[in-house]
Amino acid sequence: MPLRAKIDNQDIFSFNYNENSWEKLKSQYKSMGLTMSCCSAKAIPKTSKLGNFYFAHSVKSNCSSEAESPEHLYIKTLIAKTASKCGWLVKTEWPNDPNPKNKIWEADVYCKKNKTQIVFEVQLSYQTNQITLKRQREYTKSGVRCAWFASEQSFDVEYLYPNKETPFFLITKPKVGVIPKVKNFEVELTDFVEGMLNKRLTWEERPITNTSYIMFFEDECWKCKNKNKQIFGSGFDVYEDRAKTVPNASTILVGILNSYGKKALHSMGLNSISSFGTIKGNAPGFPYCNVCYHCGAPQTNHYLMDKLSNGKIKTSYVEHEEISYSGTWEYKHGNPHT
Ligand SMILES: [Zn+2]
Ligand SMILES: [Zn+2]
Structure with missing residues (x-):
């Protein structure tokens, strides 16, 4: 409709x-x-x-x-009226091109002010997130910022992890005549739209430090006789994983190699980790083992497990910090008189 x-x-x-x-x-x-x-x-x-x-x-x-359902019509009307009230040029069911042959997208509510183009999509029935992301990319390619309002009846918080590229918000189950609320913000949809159009919705990122550790024991290389640090496990938080058997050592070591990389291992003064195909001392089909920090000679997993089980070694660990960013949408309430 x-x-x-x-x-x-x-x-x-x-x-x-x-x-x-x-x-x-x-x-x-x-x-x-x-x-x-x-x-x-x-x-x-x-x-x-x-x-x-x-x-x-x-x-x-x-x-x-x-x-189109009456609820969809109602919500589009709410958004269009709000945007119009905020001084934007508003069009609904608006395609990127008037010629249907060139149609790439058709916006539920399209808003324009100066050179800024914003689209609101109202999604009450389910669509896969591949489709949502594809439609988002098409808007982005056209230089249009698109935000989604999706019914909590068809979508949940797991659907899309909050991110800056695709603003996707859940609204309470739509009922004609009742302004839905934007979930997690407890703000009415119309206020929320007004806030968005007035730059009161911002993406805030905070750094998070993730600390993990790699376990090793001090040893001496069989080949070059220098002291090296044999890696046998890693952990973070309450989770810890250490080599239990000769084949398992390869699995644990390739996991460590993949999460840290050779450079980081080297900078921590630890041995490196590499694959050696079939060598005596590693289990067939489990080719990863320690590599001497100094001379590059393989330190087989059979040897590693022997050392670990004879108990005459002193184990230790080295911590590793990594910073990642976690973001959220933050909505600031407006002045009620504007
Ligand atoms: Zn028609
Ligand atoms: Zn060596």
Whole structure:
């Protein structure tokens, strides 16, 4: 149920009407050549049972715009009216190009102010996140910022991890006539949209330090006789993983190699880790083992496990810190009088 129609090829939008002007349109549209924008069929201005204005095909049609639910219509209207009130040029069911052949996207609510283009997509029924991300990329390519409002009935917090590129927010189950709330913010959708358009919604990133450790024992290389540090496990937080058997040592070591890399191991003064195909002293099919810090000679897992089980070694660990960034959307409440 679109909010958009055409008169003489000019777009008109139902959310721009008030009770009086809508009644006036209803009494005059027959002589105005009012048509649908979706398919050029003749259009009728209608008022839903709960008071929303929209356009309908004059003859029952298979046009896809007919399938839109009253809740979708209601939420689009709320967003369009809010954006319009905030001084943005607002269009609904708005395609990237008027020629249907060039259609890449069609925005539920499209807003423009100066050179800034913002789109709001209202997603009440489920779509896979591959589709959401694909649609997001298409908007991004066109230089349009797109934000999503999705019904908590069809989506949950696991659907998309919060991120700056794809602003995706859950709203409470839509009911016509009741402004939904944006979940996690406990703000009404209309206030939230107003906040977004006034830059009161920001992406905040904070660094998080992750500390992990690598376990080793001090040893002497069989080949070069220099002291080296044999790696046999790692851990972080309450989780710890150490070599238990000769084949398992290879698995543990390749895990450490993949999470830290050779450079980091070297900078911590530890042996390196490499794959040696089939050598005596490693289990067949488990080729990873320590490599001497000084001379590069393999220190086999059979040897490693022997040392670990004979108990005459002193084990120790080296800590490793890594900084990652965790972000969230932060909404600042506006001045109630603006
Ligand atoms: Zn149509
Ligand atoms: Zn060596």
